Amino acid sequence: MRYRVFILLLIGFLTACKKDDPGMVQGPTPYALEIPSLFSEKLITPVLPTNNPLTEEGVALGEKLFFDKRLSLDGNISCASCHLPQQAFSDRRAVSLGIRGQEGERNAMPIFNLAWNYDDRFNWDGKALSLEAQAFRPVTHPKEMGNTWVNVARTLQEDTVYPNLFEQAFGTYKIDSVVITKALAQFERTLISAQAPFDQFLLGQRNLTPRQENGLAIFMDEDRGDCFHCHGSENNPLWTDNDFHNNGLDTDFADLGLGAITGDPADNGKFRTPSLRNLTRTAPYMHDGRFQTLEEVVNHYSEGLNPSATIDPLMKKVNQGGVQLTAQDKADLIAFLRSLSDPNFGQGIGPGD
Amino acid sequence: MILRNLSLFSLCLLMACTKSEKETTTEFELQFTQSWNGTPISSESLNSFQFQNEAGEKLSIERLRYLLSNIHLQLSNGTEIPLKAFHLVNLQKEESLKTNLTTFVTSKDIEAVSLLFGFDNEANQDGIYPDLNAVSWNVPKMLGGGYHFMQLDGKFENNAGELAPYNFHAIRAVDKSDPENLKFEDSFFEMEQSIESTTSRIRITIDMDISEWFVNPHLWYLESDATSLMPNFEAQKRIAANGKSVFSIQIESY
Numbered sequence: 353m354r355y356r357v358f359i360l361l362l363i364g365f366l367t368a369c370k371k372d373d374p375g376m377v378q379g380p381t382p383y384a385l386e387i388p389s390l391f392s393e394k395l396i397t398p399v400l401p402t403n404n405p406l407t408e409e410g411v412a413l414g415e416k417l418f419f420d421k422r423l424s425l426d427g428n429i430s431c432a433s434c435h436l437p438q439q440a441f442s443d444r445r446a447v448s449l450g451i452r453g454q455e456g457e458r459n460a461m462p463i464f465n466l467a468w469n470y471d472d473r474f475n476w477d478g479k480a481l482s483l484e485a486q487a488f489r490p491v492t493h494p495k496e497m498g499n500t501w502v503n504v505a506r507t508l509q510e511d512t513v514y515p516n517l518f519e520q521a522f523g524t525y526k527i528d529s530v531v532i533t534k535a536l537a538q539f540e541r542t543l544i545s546a547q548a549p550f551d552q553f554l555l556g557q558r559n560l561t562p563r564q565e566n567g568l569a570i571f572m573d574e575d576r577g578d579c580f581h582c583h584g585s586e587n588n589p590l591w592t593d594n595d596f597h598n599n600g601l602d603t604d605f606a607d608l609g610l611g612a613i614t615g616d617p618a619d620n621g622k623f624r625t626p627s628l629r630n631l632t633r634t635a636p637y638m639h640d641g642r643f644q645t646l647e648e649v650v651n652h653y654s655e656g657l658n659p660s661a662t663i664d665p666l667m668k669k670v671n672q673g674g675v676q677l678t679a680q681d682k683a684d685l686i687a688f689l690r691s692l693s694d695p696n697f698g699q700g701i702g703p704g705d
Numbered sequence: 706m707i708l709r710n711l712s713l714f715s716l717c718l719l720m721a722c723t724k725s726e727k728e729t730t731t732e733f734e735l736q737f738t739q740s741w742n743g744t745p746i747s748s749e750s751l752n753s754f755q756f757q758n759e760a761g762e763k764l765s766i767e768r769l770r771y772l773l774s775n776i777h778l779q780l781s782n783g784t785e786i787p788l789k790a791f792h793l794v795n796l797q798k799e800e801s802l803k804t805n806l807t808t809f810v811t812s813k814d815i816e817a818v819s820l821l822f823g824f825d826n827e828a829n830q831d832g833i834y835p836d837l838n839a840v841s842w843n844v845p846k847m848l849g850g851g852y853h854f855m856q857l858d859g860k861f862e863n864n865a866g867e868l869a870p871y872n873f874h875a876i877r878a879v880d881k882s883d884p885e886n887l888k889f890e891d892s893f894f895e896m897e898q899s900i901e902s903t904t905s906r907i908r909i910t911i912d913m914d915i916s917e918w919f920v921n922p923h924l925w926y927l928e929s930d931a932t933s934l935m936p937n938f939e940a941q942k943r944i945a946a947n948g949k950s951v952f953s954i955q956i957e958s959y
Contacts, residue, residue, distance in 0.1 A: 394835060395835050395838060396836050468839075470839060572846070574932075574935045574936055580843070581856075587831070588843065593841040618751065661868075663870075664858075664870075665859055668870045668932035669932075
């Protein structure tokens with residue numbers, strides 16, 4: 353008898369640990385994030401905050417919101433107006449156009465692989481401390497969407513479908529900035545780019561051309577390009593260190609970048625290293641979109657560096673203007689950089705898909 | 706009978722979950738400190754030209770990261786107990802300057818702690834550590850792959866009176882004069898410190914005197930060797946030789 357009780361107790365214990373049974377209220381369906389094998393093999397796990405787990409319903413809602421112009425005051429601008437799927441979620445302008453055609457201050461950043469930004473610092477200057485926090489900015493920014501959260505929440509609350517979608521994703525009909533930014537962040541975390549020709553090369557599915565091969569060697573060679581110290585390698589397939597550097601664009605800074613956030617003059621002119629994936633679709637380049645082409649970018653590193661107190665020491669030939677690549681090496685380096693662009697990324701995302 | 710065994714079994718399980726007795730574990734606090742000629746430095750010391758090397762060159766430090774590995778204890782019975790496989794120190798990351806570890810040995814059985822600067826050749830395999838890949842700590846395949854041992858970057862005042870960058874990077878020394886047939890020379894090195902303690906908490910402080918990288922046995926002139934040191938076989942060997950007097954280890958019981 354005693355033993356029977358004991359066993360019953362044990363069974364009770366065990367079942368208590370099992371997942372809720374079908375009779376209980378169902379929450380949203382967990383979203384199975386497909387992590388590319390190159391990432392799972394080479395990198396640590398992505399940043400997925402426990403207070404905003406990915407769910408099917410949350411991601412779908414985030415996608416809908418991302419393309420919804422009603423997030424802006426005049427109903428003309430959505431997130432996707434500056435972050436176009438066909439441009440790897442950036443745009444073609446040096447600085448984007450926000451509400452009433454106003455120009456912003458910086459180049460719109462592409463959006464992919466952001467769950468692997470481990471330090472969780474977003475924007476060119478690292479000001480936003482999570483994707484959720486980042487999404488707060490554009491909606492109320494006077495030069496971007498120019499809206500108020502009260503107004504956005506009211507607009508969506510009056511919609512016929514949104515309240516239900518929020519209920520399904522977050523268990524609440526009440527729409528506010530918190531659940532809106534959570535949904536947007538969930539959607540953004542699912543934007544993964546890892547299908548470039550160079551990835552296929554790493555997976556043994558194709559060869560590099562001799563020019564791409566030489567370009568990779570220049571990229572990795574401390575005596576020539578020396579790009580890998582900041583922009584990653586086949587072992588860091590994000591192609592960025594997500595850290596902040598001054599890569600020698602200016603001697604005097606119109607935009608202090610990280611320095612304006614930390615208040616430390618030693619950070620002036622430092623910006624977050626962008627990924628080199630999808631460059632064929634993210635022109636123009638740099639935080640202010642000053643370079644139209646990859647040729648201009650490579651010329652900058654080769655002979656256009658500008659000295660300053662905060663220029664990164666890895667810009668080691670600054671006193672000679674740069675790393676002095678030959679015309680052939682420049683062309684090959686660009687051929688390699690292009691192989692990091694994924695022709696299909698962004699397809700099938702957005703309204704109607 | 707079966708039931709009795711089962712309950713005995715679960716009793717054992719429960720016991721296994723309770724804390725083991727205090728005397729059988731030793732807690733370690735590993736601290737990684739940095740100094741210049743005996744003066745402690747911190748992330749606050751970065752970026753200003755407050756240092757002068759033995760050759761008389763004024764320099765700043767903008768970035769310092771280094772790898773220690775195979776941190777383990779030597780016991781009086783001759784066995785070795787691993788404490789941590791590797792640890793990356795980054796002067797700008799507070800959390801990397803300290804780590805706490807616990808072992809299931811009593812401190813009186815511990816004779817010494819030893820560790821490596823860098824990775825030995827067995828550990829230094831290309832691309833196998835996701836946390837090191839994630840912080841771009843890799844060495845290009847054309848130099849044998851694997852990982853950096855140290856990145857010390859900054860600027861110095863050169864003979865022309867200009868500020869010039871330096872990248873004092875340490876890796877496994879490689880002679881790549883024949884790219885098809887790389888020749889290596891070991892540049893990791895071991896350090897060891899004896900431990901005499903009977904308390905259950907021990908603090909191990911591993912200090913790097915950065916100034917020592919530039920002297921003893923080789924007086925270092927950044928003027929002639931400041932950048933592109935990774936593919937420079939001779940430079941790597943000299944860095945490794947100078948490294949042997951860089952570290953000092955202190956043991957405190959508390």
